[in-house]
Amino acid sequence: MRPDPRTLRLGLIGCGRVAVERHLPSLRHVGGFRLVAASDADGARLNLVSDQFGIAHRHVDYRALLERSDVDAVGILTPTASHVEITLAALAAGKHVLVEKPLALTAAECDRLIERAAVSPGKVVVGFNLRWHRLVRRARAFVAGGALGRVTAIRSAYTHERTGENAPDWHRKRKSGGGVLLNEAVHHFDLWRYLLGADVAEIFAATRHSSSYEDETSSVTATLEGGVLASGIFSFGTGPNSEIEIYGETGRLYLSCYRFDGLEFYPRSGYPGDPRDRLGKLVAAAKELPSALRRGSEFADTFRGLWQHFFDCIREDKPSECTLQDGKRAIEVAAASIASASAGKPVRI
Numbered sequence: 557m558r559p560d561p562r563t564l565r566l567g568l569i570g571c572g573r574v575a576v577e578r579h580l581p582s583l584r585h586v587g588g589f590r591l592v593a594a595s596d597a598d599g600a601r602l603n604l605v606s607d608q609f610g611i612a613h614r615h616v617d618y619r620a621l622l623e624r625s626d627v628d629a630v631g632i633l634t635p636t637a638s639h640v641e642i643t644l645a646a647l648a649a650g651k652h653v654l655v656e657k658p659l660a661l662t663a664a665e666c667d668r669l670i671e672r673a674a675v676s677p678g679k680v681v682v683g684f685n686l687r688w689h690r691l692v693r694r695a696r697a698f699v700a701g702g703a704l705g706r707v708t709a710i711r712s713a714y715t716h717e718r719t720g721e722n723a724p725d726w727h728r729k730r731k732s733g734g735g736v737l738l739n740e741a742v743h744h745f746d747l748w749r750y751l752l753g754a755d756v757a758e759i760f761a762a763t764r765h766s767s768s769y770e771d772e773t774s775s776v777t778a779t780l781e782g783g784v785l786a787s788g789i790f791s792f793g794t795g796p797n798s799e800i801e802i803y804g805e806t807g808r809l810y811l812s813c814y815r816f817d818g819l820e821f822y823p824r825s826g827y828p829g830d831p832r833d834r835l836g837k838l839v840a841a842a843k844e845l846p847s848a849l850r851r852g853s854e855f856a857d858t859f860r861g862l863w864q865h866f867f868d869c870i871r872e873d874k875p876s877e878c879t880l881q882d883g884k885r886a887i888e889v890a891a892a893s894i895a896s897a898s899a900g901k902p903v904r905i
Contacts, residue, residue: 562871563590564652565626569618569642570633571596571605572724574656578685579633580609582859588867589629595621618642622649629679629870632656635726636733640665647676654866656683658742659883661733663891666884673880679869681862681876682883684746686798688861690854691819695802695811696751698821704804707752710780711801712744712788720768720792728769730894735771737763737897738890741790745889746882747800754780755885760902761893766793776893798855816854817844 566589568575583589593613596602606614615621622630622645629652632642636658646653659682660666673680686692699707726732733739749755759778766772773791780786798813805824812818826833868874892903 562588564588564867564870565590565592565628567591567593567595567621567624567627567630567651568611568633569595569621569630569646570635570656571598571601572633572635575631575633576605576608578856578859579631579863580605582856582863585860586863586867588871589863592626593621593624619645622646622651628652629654629866635724636739637661637726640668643669643680644672647672647678647680650676650678652679652866652870654681654683654863655883657746657883658733658738658887658890659880660887661731661738663884663888666880666887670880670884679866679876680880681866681869682878682880683862684743684750684878684882684886685858685862686743686747686813687750687878688858688865689813690857691811692747692751692813694819695800695809698809699751699802699804700753703806703821704802704809705806707784707802707804709785709787709803710748710752711786711803712748712790713797713799714740714744715789715791715794715797716740717795718768718792720766720772723768730770735763735769735894736790736792737761737771737774737776737893738887740792741774741776741788741893742886742890743798744788744790744800746878746886748778748780748786749882749885751800751802752780752784754782754784756786756889756892756905757781758902758904759889759892759896761897763894763897768792771894771897774893774897776896778889813855818854 591611594606594611595615595618599616602614630646632655639655640660643655727734756778761776763771763774769792772793776788778786800811802809807823810820869876888905892905896903
């Protein structure tokens, strides 16, 4: 049987935790990709992951993977410090690229990628997977439709339970892409832009280090263009949570990325504990529960959406919905947060 000419031959570079727990399981549910090869500098890990997911061709040196004529596109899932080098090489080799967040360590590095991609025929998508969250998309449409009136503020919380005992070295230090501000808060910095269509203009941050992490727990306050106020708590040192609350003149919109029923609107005249309001939302949640059970994890589904978009960009010549410029802007906000925390004063962006 001849292969489907629409099939894209994929190579994955990086076989770490995010590849094993998120990307590779998601690819099993995305039609159109055929996983041809994998690469990782750790040969033992490369073989273990390739055996687990049935990947035939294995390369310790990613450059050997990029030289393969049977690879059309690559997913770059390596530590942040290597993203620029590998992405530049992939574009030079004529490959389409999906690169994990954070895009790079600095805005200047992002500019190198933007400049190279401008003369490359390949498609590039940055892996801010939460842009493909079902409820994030609904929240964005809700705000864009004017249902909140004039937006005045946005609040974020993005936290994990990570003791650091098994964390790789790069995940611990700012200079290698670690710490909660650069490695995690960028998700929500990107969502502020995605949901509200406004960039951060000024930011003030405070951070606390631990024995395992620089920037283990950080708080930020910011002003977005147009005057919207923003705040966020980000931490490796507590339980898991990912939520955003948007405040407008007509009420507030609550969004939880971990709950299937995690999108709730509270009109300005109502209180959260109102029994009728709670009863109505419980009934709506009960109706949605069967489909939620069929879908599975809301968070896992975001990676399927990301990979499907990457496929559609290539095969249908669609523009990327998460560009290198988007990746750069999130880096700029994270870098300004780190600079503010170090200097103890607000930083303009």
